[in-house]
Amino acid sequence: MAPIQLLQVGCGGMGLRHIYGLIELRERGFDSFDLIALCDRNASSAEYVAGVAEKGLGIRPRIYSDSRDMLDAERSAEAVNIVTDTAAHHELALLAFEAGLHVVVEKPMALTVRACRTMISASKSAGLVLSVSENYRRDPINRMTKALLESGIIGDIRLSINLFTMGGPDVRQAAAWRHLKNRGGMILDYGVHVSDLTLYMLGDVERVYAETHLWQKTRKIAEPPDRMRKFYQHRVKEDFEEESSIIEASSEDTGVAVLRFISGAIGQITYSDASPGESSDTDIIYGSKGSLRLSVSRSGQPVKVTFLGRSDPVDSNDLLNEIPNFRLDEVTSRIFGSGDRIYQYDSSFDESDRKLIAVELQDFYGAVTSGRSPEVSGDVGLDAVAFSYAILESGHLSRPVVFNDVRQDRINSYQQEINEIINI
Ligand SMILES: NC(=O)c1ccc[n+]([C@@H]2O[C@H](COP(=O)([O-])OP(=O)(O)OC[C@H]3O[C@@H](n4cnc5c(N)ncnc54)[C@H](O)[C@@H]3O)[C@@H](O)[C@H]2O)c1
Incomplete structure (x- = not known):
């Protein structure tokens, strides 16, 4: 099969990480994509990322600063990878479908539930693939966790119980848009990972009751954290980030949600990036026979299963005996390189990050070339966005919401203002 002729829009921090994902694929022997052009409204970002692509892939992609110009000029293109910040996802996806191109788009799939639904119907009417780049579920340890739960x-x-708290008055990951309601605040931007993992592990949610709040009303533009610096150093600040080092936040930074799953189980998700002092990152599931503590995605650490009446967790190696039929898919095991039954791995964050991006892009390749659905299809991506909005809608309305009402866009009063701005 010939490589897919690929375009990429968005050359900020994640745009660069996607290039490392493409290089990882190539180095593992997958000749799946020819990256023919890159677009970013900041030409210098596109130039920087093109340099990395040229070094790792052997060919320098052409550069554009306007996606319409790129779509007009690149007649051989077959697919677009959308890695801009979330506000542009749905508009760019619609343009791509109009141009007859398959789409893979970073999470969160789009700014609102309605925007996601618009993308799904455009992909269906055009008969083109729509795949969402949700990386956490693809971590080999999360694959094993799911197999353990199913066993x-x-x-x-x-x-x-999912508890993620941290504090501090700085913007997250260098980009101030992450604190603006109309551009996708943190309960959507980070929360959508939790939403997708929760639905993946525990199945559909029936209803959600949440309290939400914005505590940190101003934030300071600061250097990205050490782990992220190399990915974001080329990023060009937006005008409002240049004008002042302090920005006004407009999206909720704290949400505490109680969930009832269709299965009958109960859950709780607490997210806050306005909780100074001790931070926490805990994800634990309790069943009638014991507990399972999830691994932090991309850490390579094993899960911890502790049985009723025991104080020590089960030896991680023994856990594999509980799931004799568990196998990683061929692509993941080839990319992670330690066989198809791994319960831990030892790689740096950068390495696991690019491997997971490689796996998700290869899934997109498989969907385009074989006609099957991608694992994280538009419908799956929509569910994760709707779950995050169920928390925000419930907090806004001060009452429980039925998840399906949010997914079907019947409850949308929190999102109304955003839908008006993006004109849908
Ligand atoms: N899966 C993950 O682990 C993960 C991690 C970080 C970011 N993300 C997602 O990746 C996306 C990008 O995030 P980021 O951190 O790279 O943001 P960023 O601000 O660093 O980069 C966004 C880039 O998109 C460009 N852009 C925006 N609109 C454009 C348009 N219409 N045309 C051309 N260029 C445009 C900007 O100029 C900027 O360079 C977001 O949706 C984010 O949620 C995912």
């Missing part, structure tokens, strides 16, 4: 190792699921 019934901790019995009937009763309770799931």
Whole structure:
């Protein structure tokens, strides 16, 4: 099969990381994509990322600063990878479908539930693939976790607790748009990972009750954290980030949600990036026979299963015996390179990050070339966005919401202002 002729829009921090994902694929022997052009409204960002692509892939992609110009000029293109910040996702996807191109788009799939639904219907009417780049579920340890839960190792699921708190007055990951309601605040931007993993591990949610709040009303533009600096150093600040080092936040930074799953299990998700002092990152599921603590995605650490009446967790190696049929898919095992039954791995954040991007892009390749659905299809991507909005809608309305009402866009009063701005 010939490589897919690929365009990429968005050359900020994640845009660069996608190039490392493409290089990883090539180095592992997958000749799946020819990256023919890059677009960013900041030409210098596109130039920088093109340099990295040239070094790692052997060919320098052409550069554009306007996506319409790129779509007009690149007649051999077959697909677009959308890695801009979330506000542009749906508009760019619609343009791509109009031009007859398949689309792979970073999470969150789009700014609102309605925007996601518009993308799904455009992809269906055009008969083109729509795939969402959700990386966390693809971590080999999360694949094993799902197999363990399905095996019934901790019995009937009763309770799931997800707690992520941190503090500080700085903008997250160098980009101030992450604190603006109309551009996708943190409960959408980070929360959508939790939403997708929760639905992946525990199945559909019936209803959600949440309290939400914006505590940190101003934030300071600061250097990205060390781990992210190399990815974001070329990023060009937006005008409003240049004008002042302090920005006004407009999206909720704290949400505490209580969930009822269709299965009957109960759950709780707490997210806050306005909780100074001790931070926490805990994801634990309780069943009738014991508990399962999830691994932090991309850490390579094993899951911890602790049985009723025992204080020590089960030896991680023994966990594999509980799931004799568990196998990673061929692409993941080839890219992670330690066989198809791994319960931990030892790689740096950068390495695991690019491997997971490689896996998701290869899934997109498979969907385009074979006609099958991608794993994280538009419908799956929509569910994760709707779940994050169920929390925000419930907090806004001060009452529980039925998840399906949010997914179907029947409850949308929090999102109304955003839908008006993006004109849908
Ligand atoms: N999966 C993950 O782990 C992960 C991690 C970080 C970011 N992301 C996602 O990746 C996306 C990008 O995030 P980021 O951190 O790279 O943001 P960023 O601000 O660093 O980069 C966004 C880039 O898109 C460009 N851009 C925006 N609109 C454009 C348009 N219409 N045409 C051309 N260029 C345009 C900007 O100029 C900027 O260079 C977001 O959706 C974010 O949620 C995912």
